[in-house]
Amino acid sequence: MTFEIPAQRRYAESHEWILRRDDVVRVGITDFAQDELGDIVFVELPAAGETLEEGTEFGVVESIKAISDVYAPVSGPIAAVNEAILDRPELVNEDPYGEGWMIELETDDSLDHLLDPDQYEEQIQ
Amino acid sequence: MAGHQQAVWNDSESDGYEPLLAEKDRTTVDIEYDGLPEDLTRDSISLPALSEPEAARHYTRLSQMNYGIDSGPYPLGSCTMKYNPKFTEDIATRASAAVHPDRLEGSVQGTLQLYAELQDYLGRIGGMDAVTLQPPAGAAGEFTGILVAAAYHDRNGEGDERTEVIVPASAHGTNFATAAMAGYDVVELPATDDGRVDLEALESAVGSETAALMLTNPNTLGLFERDIAEIADIVHDAGGLLYYDGANLNALLGRARPGDMGFDIMHYNVHKTFATPHGGGGPGAGPIGVTEELAPFLPSPQVRQGSDGYELFEPSESIGKVHGAMGNWLVLLKTHAYIRRLGDEGLEDASAKAVLNANYLASQIDLEVPFGPFHHEFVASAGEIDAADFAKRMLDFGVHPPTTKWPEIVPEALMTEPTEVESKRSLDRLAAAFDAVDKDADALESAPERTSARYIDQTSAARSPRLSWHALSGEE
Amino acid sequence: MSQHETTLSTATSRSGTPFAPHSEADVEAMLQAVGADSVEDLFDVPESVRFDGSFGIDAASERDVRRQLTETLERNDSVTEFLGRGHYDHYVPSLVDHLADRSEFLTSYTQYQPEITQGFLQTLFEYQSLLVELTGLGVANCSMYDAATALGEAATLSQRIRAVTGDRVLVPDTLLDERRAVLENYVSGADLVVAEYQTDGGVVDPDEIAAAVDDDVAFVYVENPTTSGRIQPALEEIGTHLADSEVLFCLGSDPVALSLLQTPASVGADVVVGDASTLGLGSAYGMGLGLFACREEYLRQVPGRLVGASEDDRGQRAYTLTLQTREQHIRRERATSNICTNQAWVALRAAIHATLLGPDGLVDLAKSCHRLPQRLAARIDAIDGIEAPADEYPTLREFRATVEPPASEFVSALYEEGFAVHAVDEETVQICVTDANEREIDAFVAAIAEVLD
Incomplete structure (x- = not known):
């Protein structure tokens, strides 16, 4: 089975993807992660305005038989939360890199410490 | 391979099977009562109003849409589903058993005598010095045991320091949840390749923060922890206590006792070891046994024989209470009756036959069964087949499937515990069911076909929870 | 281990468990199949921890065990109970026993395979629905162990709700000692502390709640009726006070x-x-x-099992345990509770009983629980030496009465006449009457008159 790993993004070992959009970064979970979990039935996200520290858990993704924490790949205040996935958690399965995004963080920090697509692909093999 | 067909009651007026009570009738009664001020009563109540014959039919049909150990084999690993002798029910429904919990001790000598006797039996069976019957289930027993451990460390002035409970990675989920509920940090202990406790990992996990190690023996794979004496030394040398999860005690009756192995605290699962009915999820009972040193911390009240008969007393440093009364008394009464019926030789024989059955069944199925020889259970691998799908197909053969996907040390695990109550013929049929499922992968897709309901969509149930008939009819 | 081998060689005789069906030939064949000489060889127990003793428990026939245990139970005094205090008897129709004892229900496990356990799942769904109707709240679970442990679980729920920031659990000063003791243990690991608020014999004054509640309070518990039977006169005002705060308002009933x-x-x-x-x-x-029931918004924080409606692959409605990620077998140390086995079969009994009563029967039963203590109190009050009820609050099922001190003497004398009531303090007793003991009222009143004569 092959999983989508878009270029132009960075990845965390804990299976989050990170995409810079001007002064914010958008965070979600990877295609591999959603597939491992199976049908996602519930997503818990923090409120906008909270400030996250790199490496701390900020949300939970649940399938029927498994739960997974989602970790902040960088530090910064939460600029936006994708409320759509709270009502329709299946979006995370259907479009993990698009409509299934989770939060946006305000940060200028470098993303260089995170995995590039090749490194992430190696990790999940 | 022969199968079965579970009852299907289908009512053309409903979109399901046997209609809900509320779909048969829902009558709204306005509350009119001049005995109380109007603002202290509710306005109305809306519930089904059925005649007795209609109610009898409803629940009889529902019972036919349910599978129990009296229906057929139920080899759920770790859950220990065995035949529940019916005479114990007759004792538990006697009016003289249904006394009020506030009755004074002098007026319920019979009840207290049975409590005292059962405390004594359990102490002897587990090799423990004192036993409380108060915890109403195994998980409540764990909670009680960890509270006892906490009280012991507090008394020794080490309560603030000992903040960790060590739990093997393959332990029951309750162990982790219990430790957390009692306020402890959980330290997960990795296993060796054969699923046993890794002594080196244990050595490095224990320390001055260790309050207790929770362990079941034989473990989840049905393997005895042969290093148990050394494990006990390691934990005790670090100042911690050793807790025995009694889930698998039914494998050892008369061969080994937790108290002799060095355990300080244990709980008994009376359903698993002493054949009280599981009742579709409870009630159970989770008595705990402790060493003499820990007896002063047990919940209150305890029962003992005094000079004027049986009496209640509060242990000197009691943790207080874990149940509003004396636990699940009727379940305890059935436990007492079962132990008396079997006696020493019957209990020993129950373990012998449980172990024989597990090993025999493991030898008769074609699936890969790593490890062994086993005690009361084994874990087979469904191999290329998803264990959950494997289980659904087994339902079509008139047997309940094993526990699936746990422990994770075996891929696509089928954790199987036939118990002592299956005959050789029954085990042969069970083995044939395993093999029939294994050899007909095409049938997995549509399974189960012979159960009251077909494959149930759990995802939509969790995405849009509908937990009452109010939610189904969109009333909320 | 000759002792065990003896057991096996006589497996078909009466010395083993009567609930294993193996013939001697079966045992031989099975041992051969697994390649063992004796069953004892299969026990992988090191010599150092082997148990070679005996438990000293004699086996007995079914008939003898029944006789012995029944005889022991008969040692309980046969008295008529006018006892309540949180534990109440109502007449349970025969059909409840007959249906609940159907072994497909009684001998089943938790419904981890929903397709083959629809009957129990539907019953639990209907039980949840009954509680939703009775409480008006959106969610009810499949059960906790008892009232005391349910209170403990409710208190710790407050800690999992984000909006609640306090750490104090407020309970009435009349809370039963046993419930308080269980609650203390449940909150011991949760950084919550239990504190009391004042009541008038259990009756809650809304101003008292308003004064007691501050930012440190997480949870307020009120009982209606109280365990002395009193019906709260001002729940709405209490609710209004608490609605403005983030405190969890828990009602016991x-x-x-x-x-x-x-x-x-x-x-x-x-x-x-x-x-x-x-x-x-x-x-x-x-x-x-x-x-245990609560608002729907706390759904993900509910302890214990929940049954939900779904569909099977033919599109027919079916039921399944749901939201299991809250539970210990998946979430482990972060589970909402460690509860696993609950009281499912007792819930089944309650559901059947409620079905047999129906809405009219339930309401009539509750009304009788209000009328009976009033009538009994009036009859007792006519007797010299006892005043009943001790106060004028409306009650359900029970009431308090004042006697000449010491009340314990009155209670003992009444016990000798065959009736059990609670002694509350030096001059107060508590009496509980429902449909279960109402036919004994005449004899009870006569006994009181006799005792006080």
């Missing part, structure tokens, strides 16, 4: 009381706990059925 009294939802309660075995079981030495 039971299904019979809830059939007549104000619904918890209508007075702003967030959680309801109590003993639901007032239906279906009665006071089996305090074995209970923990009622």
Whole structure:
């Protein structure tokens, strides 16, 4: 089975993807992660305005038989939360890199410490 | 391979099977009562109003849409589903058993005598010095045991320091949840390749923060922890206590006792070891046994024989209470009756036959069964087949499937515990069911076909929870 | 281990368990199949921890065990109980026993394979629905152990709700010692502390609540009726006070009381706990059925099992355990509770009993629980030497009466006449009357008159 790993993004070992959009970064979970979990039935996200520290858990993704924490790949205040996935958690399965995004963080920090697509692909093999 | 067909009651007026009570009738009664001020009563109540014959039919049909150990084999690993002798029910429904919990001790000598006797039996069976019957289930027993451990460390002035409970990675989920509920940090202990406790990992996990190690023996794979004496030394040398999860005690009756192995605290699962009915999820009972040193911390009240008969007393440093009364008394009464019926030789024989059955069944199925020889259970691998799908197909053969996907040390695990109550013929049929499922992968897709309901969509149930008939009819 | 080998060689005789069906030939064939000489060889127990002793428990025939245990139980004094205090008896119709004892229900496990356990799942779904109707709250679980443990679970729920920031659990000064003791243990690991607020014999003054509640309070518990039977006169005002705060408002009650009294939802309660075995079981030495219902918004934080409706692959409605990621077998140390086995079969009994009563029967039963103590109190009050009721608050099922001190003497004398009541303090007793003992009222009143004569 092959999983989508878009270029132009960075990845965390804990299976989050990170995409810079001007002064914010958008965070979600990877295609591999959603597939491992199976049908996602519930997503818990923090409120906008909270400030996250790199490496701390900020949300939970649940399938029927498994739960997974989602970790902040960088530090910064939460600029936006994708409320759509709270009502329709299946979006995370259907479009993990698009409509299934989770939060946006305000940060200028470098993303260089995170995995590039090749490194992430190696990790999940 | 022969199968079965579970009852299907289908009512053309409903979109399901046997209609809900509320779909048969829902009558709204306005509350009119001049005995109380109007603002202290509710306005109305809306519930089904059925005649007795209609109610009898409803629940009889529902019972036919349910599978129990009296229906057929139920080899759920770790859950220990065995035949529940019916005479114990007759004792538990006697009016003289249904006394009020506030009755004074002098007026319920019979009840207290049975409590005292059962405390004594359990102490002897587990090799423990004192036993409380108060915890109403195994998980409540764990909670009680960890509270006892906490009280012991507090008394020794080490309560603030000992903040960790060590739990093997393959332990029951309750162990982790219990430790957390009692306020402890959980330290997960990795296993060796054969699923046993890794002594080196244990050595490095224990320390001055260790309050207790929770362990079941034989473990989840049905393997005895042969290093148990050394494990006990390691934990005790670090100042911690050793807790025995009694889930698998039914494998050892008369061969080994937790108290002799060095355990300080244990709980008994009376359903698993002493054949009280599981009742579709409870009630159970989770008595705990402790060493003499820990007896002063047990919940209150305890029962003992005094000079004027049986009496209640509060242990000197009691943790207080874990149940509003004396636990699940009727379940305890059935436990007492079962132990008396079997006696020493019957209990020993129950373990012998449980172990024989597990090993025999493991030898008769074609699936890969790593490890062994086993005690009361084994874990087979469904191999290329998803264990959950494997289980659904087994339902079509008139047997309940094993526990699936746990422990994770075996891929696509089928954790199987036939118990002592299956005959050789029954085990042969069970083995044939395993093999029939294994050899007909095409049938997995549509399974189960012979159960009251077909494959149930759990995802939509969790995405849009509908937990009452109010939610189904969109009333909320 | 010759002792065990003897057991096996006589496996078909009466010395083994009567509940294993193996013939001697079966045992031989099975040992051969696994390649062992004896069953003892299969026990992988090191010599150092082998148990070679005996338990000293004699086996007995079914008939003898029944006789012995029955005889022992008969050592309980045969008296008529006018006891309540949180544990209540109502007449349980025969059909409840007959249906609940159907072995497809009684001998089944938790419904981890829903396709083959639809019957029990539907019953639990209907039980949840009954509680939703009675409480007016959106969610009810499949049960906790009893009223005391349900209260403990409700208190710790407050810590999992983000909006609640306090750490104090407020309970009435009349809370039963046993419930308080269980609550203390449940909150011990959760950084919560239990504190009391003042009541007038259990009756809660809303101003007292308003004064007691500050930012440090997480949870307020009120009972209606109280365990002395009193019906709260001012729940709505209490609910209004608490609605402005983030405090969790928990009400203690039971299904019979809830059939007549104000619904918890209508007075702003967030959680309801109590003993639901007032239906279906009665006071089996305090074995209970923990009622737990709460607002739908706390759904993900609910302890214990939940049954939900879904569909099977033919599109027919079916039921399944749901939201299991809250539970210990998946979430482990972060589970909402460690509860696994609950009181499912007692819930089944309560559901059947409620079905047999129907809405009219439930309401009539509750009304009788209000009328009976009034009538009995009036009859007792006519006797010299006892005043009943001790105060004028309306009550359900029970009431208090004042006697010449010491009350314990009165209680003992009445016991000698064959009636059990509670001694509360030096001059107060508590008497409980329901449909279960109402036919003994005449004899009870006569006995009181006799004792006080």
